[in-house]
Amino acid sequence: MTDRPSSERTLAASPEQAWVDELIDDWAEMGEFVDADPAECDRLVLECARELAADPDGALACRWTMGLLLGLLYRGTRPEEDMAAAAFDAAQAADRALRPLPCAHQEHPYQGDLTAEAWCFAEVLRELGGGEPVPWATLPRDEWLCPRNVAGYARVVMESLRAGSADDVPPFLSFEDQYEMVGLTAILEGYPLSRTYDVAWDLLLVASRLQEAEGDDLAGSVLAAAAVTWYVEAEADGTVDVQELLDALTVAFERALGLLDATTCTHDGHPELPRDSTETLAAGMYLASAPGRAAYEKWPEEWAIPLDTAVCPAFVAATAEDSLRRLRNTP
Numbered sequence: 001m002t003d004r005p006s007s008e009r010t011l012a013a014s015p016e017q018a019w020v021d022e023l024i025d026d027w028a029e030m031g032e033f034v035d036a037d038p039a040e041c042d043r044l045v046l047e048c049a050r051e052l053a054a055d056p057d058g059a060l061a062c063r064w065t066m067g068l069l070l071g072l073l074y075r076g077t078r079p080e081e082d083m084a085a086a087a088f089d090a091a092q093a094a095d096r097a098l099r100p101l102p103c104a105h106q107e108h109p110y111q112g113d114l115t116a117e118a119w120c121f122a123e124v125l126r127e128l129g130g131g132e133p134v135p136w137a138t139l140p141r142d143e144w145l146c147p148r149n150v151a152g153y154a155r156v157v158m159e160s161l162r163a164g165s166a167d168d169v170p171p172f173l174s175f176e177d178q179y180e181m182v183g184l185t186a187i188l189e190g191y192p193l194s195r196t197y198d199v200a201w202d203l204l205l206v207a208s209r210l211q212e213a214e215g216d217d218l219a220g221s222v223l224a225a226a227a228v229t230w231y232v233e234a235e236a237d238g239t240v241d242v243q244e245l246l247d248a249l250t251v252a253f254e255r256a257l258g259l260l261d262a263t264t265c266t267h268d269g270h271p272e273l274p275r276d277s278t279e280t281l282a283a284g285m286y287l288a289s290a291p292g293r294a295a296y297e298k299w300p301e302e303w304a305i306p307l308d309t310a311v312c313p314a315f316v317a318a319t320a321e322d323s324l325r326r327l328r329n330t331p
């Protein structure tokens with residue numbers, strides 16, 4: 001990484017291009033090894049921040065910005081202060097340099113559903129690299145490489161680090177919540193990620209979150225904990241000690257019931273929760289934060305139940321009561 005030629009400024013294949021391609025490979029693999037080697041992920045994030053800050057409107061600004069985005073997504077947990085500051089400043093420099101540039105597009109990729117699309121960003125970057133013929137005829141190349149698109153993704157980076165700093169970008173589930181959702185989904189599907197050392201411990205975090213949830217965030221936390229309850233009910237066979245988890249879920253559901261006023265319901269009826277526990281988990285994760293709820297409404301999944309009924313106190317209380325029944329019957 002140190003023998004970087006410094007003057008190449010073209011999108012065609014070049015020594016610098018090859019070097020960036022190598023980095024993209026590193027970013028793509030990062031999702032696999034980030035838990036085993038978080039310091040390496042941090043190093044890549046800092047490298048992107050440094051390069052972007054040094055040349056915020058350069059030909060490679062798109063890739064440095066996307067590299068930052070990928071690194072922060074993979075990292076999931078709150079980045080430490082120095083790294084967050086470097087990433088924020090670099091993204092802000094790119095936004096300031098690129099946003100005023102002219103453009104004739106009606107819309108840009110950054111305005112899409114980040115939570116759904118982030119998984120293919122490394123692939124997108126490879127396709128944009130220009131070395132190979134582009135097999136994705138549908139990829140709107142001009143719009144991806146447009147300065148205003150790069151500025152938009154830079155603002156996504158800023159917003160991910162400091163909520164409210166770039167409120168014109170579309171809503172997205174926080175990177176921490178995305179990271180947590182991926183880990184919990186893998187558990188519910190029966191294939192925990194390598195970062196999950198202890199399934200019960202990871203599931204306890206869902207109970208803790210419900211125990212602390214308040215106001216509008218309560219409904220989503222109940223739904224996420226209900227999905228965990230279904231999993232525990234189906235998987236517990238008495239051979240693994242899950243008593244601490246059962247107790248924590250019970251206490252949290254009981255507290256939630258005390259906060260919910262079911263008499264305020266004005267609905268004739270309520271929809272069913274998605275049958276798949278991972279879908280109910282996702283609904284819960286989205287509904288448990290304000291940006292998540294905004295993203296839930298803007299890009300409804302096919303299994304999504306309408307927001308107003310999903311957060312109705314009567315519906316949420318019935319879900320908590322059903323979960324308590326299940327917990328009492330779990331060995």
Ligand SMILES: [Zn+2]
Pocket residue numbers: 103104105108143146147148149
């Ligand atoms: Zn444009």
Ligand SMILES: [Zn+2]
Pocket residue numbers: 265266267269270309312313314315
């Ligand atoms: Zn209702």
